[in-house]
Amino acid sequence: MKHTFLATLFAAAIALPAYSADYTIMAPAAPGGGWDQTARSLQTVMQKEGISGNVQVQNVPGAGGTIGLAQFASQNNGNPNALIVGGYVMVGAILTNQSPVTLKDVTPIARLTGEYEAIVVPASSDIKTMGDLVAKLKADPGSVSWGGGSAGGTDHIAVGLIAKASGVDPTKINYVAFSGGGEALAAILGGQVTAGISGYGEFESQVKAGQLRRVAGSSDTRIVVVDASALEGSCVDVSVQNWRMVAAAPGLTPEQTAAVTADFDKLSKSAGWQEILKTKGWADTYLAGDAFKAQLEKDVSATEGILKEIGLVK
Structure with a gap:
């Protein structure tokens, strides 16, 4: 038994x-x-x-x-x-x-x-296109603050490469690093930074809700602009994924x-x-x-x- x-x-x-x-x-x-x-x-x-x-x-x-x-x-x-x-x-x-x-x-x-990376600004921002953002960056690199992930990460690298491709010294960029996506999003929505950069998924719901404006998105591994004409003459050619x-x-x-x-x-x-x-x-x-x-x-x-x-x- x-x-x-x-x-x-x-x-x-x-x-x-x-x-x-x-x-x-x-x-x-x-x-x-x-x-x-x-x-x-x-x-x-x-x-x-x-x-x-x-x-x-x-x-x-x-x-x-x-x-x-x-x-x-x-x-x-x-x-x-x-x-x-x-x-x-x-x-x-x-x-x-x-x-x-x-x-x-x-x-x-x-x-x-x-x-893929996306660049956004608050819906109330006077920046309407990536061309506007690049123009501000060229005029005074330090006046444009970028909110993104940790220092040295994908977002930071992308901003440095955008600066370099725009003829701006990458060491002059004003990059504000956040340890989490929630913190970065709050700073962007609150207008504490000029622009935000991260994976599009972290901004999608706010973009759809009209709280954020996407001025650049990406396709394949290349950052491209929603309105392609906005980058004419700005020489921004950046590949980051x-x-x-x-x-x-x-x-x-x-x-x-x-x-x-x-x-x-x-x-x-x-x-x-x-x-x-x-x-x-x-x-x-x-x-x-x-x-x-x-x-x-x-x-x-x-x-x-x-x-x-x-x-x-x-």
């Missing part, structure tokens, strides 16, 4: 849905921004699609994600259940903050999404890394994730494994070159 009871328990146990892991995902930024949105979207889809039975999100903001990255790397060595989201912003922040902890100290898993990634803890075995990667391969193909991409307006730039690691190395090298060019890194 005892053996029969144990056998029944065992059979019931193996009949239950098998989840590969329970995950804790760190979003190394304040709530409301792109990394937080990415982490919570992963949480939703991984649970909905049965990839994980339980996913928690933890916010650790500061210094372009480098505070969270350092904490993640030091506290999770060998933990296959710990994940962190990051991306192009973090690459720049590591360089500009001279962070002792880099993406070499974690286990890159996959590039998840790409998002933000991307986001997920990494696992350092010290994983090859088998653990493969298991985490398999979960994200499944996620990337799921109907739930494809719906998230559509809803958020994120481009599907999924790339995993060795191919992603190789691309990441190229991106780090290229970003260092850009940051030196526009004076953000010595």
Whole structure:
């Protein structure tokens, strides 16, 4: 009887849905921004699609994600259940903050999404076009304040490149860095900065509501202007695309890394994730494994070159 009871328990146990892991995902930024949105979207889809039975999100903001990255790397060595989201912003922040902890100290898993930049102004602003904004920038670079993400991140790089393409010394730009998308949005809506720059998804609802005016958007990886004639003669030709990634803890075995990667391969193909991409307006730039690691190395090298060019890194 005892053996029969144990056998029944065992059979019931193996009949239950098998989840590969329970995950804790760190979003190394304040709530409301792109990394937080990415982490919570992963949480939703991984649970909905049965990839994980339980996913928690933890916010650790500061210094372009480098505070969270350092904490993640030091506290999770060998933990296959710990994940962190990051991306192009973090690459720049590591360089500009001279962070002792880099993406070499974690286990890159996959590039998840790409998002195009948008430049907005308050609806009440006298700036109607990108041409107006560039004219102000040329007349007095310091008088134009730009609100965006962390120093050295995608937004900062884009503003520096816009300045350079407009014939303005990139080191003269007045860039105001915010640690979270919610803080930046409040400053833009409140007129505390001249213009805001970020992924369009962070501004979309305010643009549709008529609170913000989009003066430049992007297509593919090139910033273009809503009214193309506004940039005639302004020589603005800038190529920037933000991307986001997920990494696992350092010290994983090859088998653990493969298991985490398999979960994200499944996620990337799921109907739930494809719906998230559509809803958020994120481009599907999924790339995993060795191919992603190789691309990441190229991106780090290229970003260092850009940051030196526009004076953000010595």
